[in-house]
Amino acid sequence: SQQGEEDPQALSIQEGENATMNCSYKTSINNLQWYRQNSGRGLVHLILIRSNEREKHSGRLRVTLDTSKKSSSLLITASRAADTASYFCATDTARGSTLGRLYFGRGTQLTVWP
């Protein structure tokens, strides 16, 4: 499977703390993306990092990518209760028979307590 795997499966923190989630994958990628899902709702794209990038920021989000270790991390700084959601990484291999397909992990459930 080319599926990404998030770690931890669940994370519980207090408001104001930072939340770090990790993603590991198996094959070469074109880019890696992070999505957020509120309970029972559709996924929303958060940030995309290309294979030739090492770090990217968007507001309170910071994503890193280490292609040598086939891993990525998502850092949410100064978390808020509204950040409570499931977070998924998705890999885009964009080559050959998998062109255009995204492979999702099982997600990290983040709970931020007020």
Add this chain to the structure above:
Amino acid sequence: EAQVTQNPRYLITVTGKKLTVTCSQNMNHEYMSWYRQDPGLGLRQIYYSMNVEVTDKGDVPEGYKVSRKEKRNFPLILESPSPNQTSLYFCASSLFPGTGGLDTEAFFGQGTRLTVV
């Protein structure tokens, strides 16, 4: 507003009764796909389509059909639903990466929660 629209949002049906879940996008995206989401299993791709009249199986296609007669629509058809198809279904669309290095950010519908009894 750019969006992917799925209907219905909730559906309870009986085993064997054919049903269709519609999906429409207004972003002129070439690539569309269907996923099912089950607890502990994450999102698994059912079918995808790279463009009109081009569809292909994903990881869990058994028991499903799709069609892509128009660019904007990508319905999911369950010819004879069974209880193991009870799940949360998502339609998604994106640009087709192809040449030019376009990024493939996916836009998701709000989901269809299907229960087959």
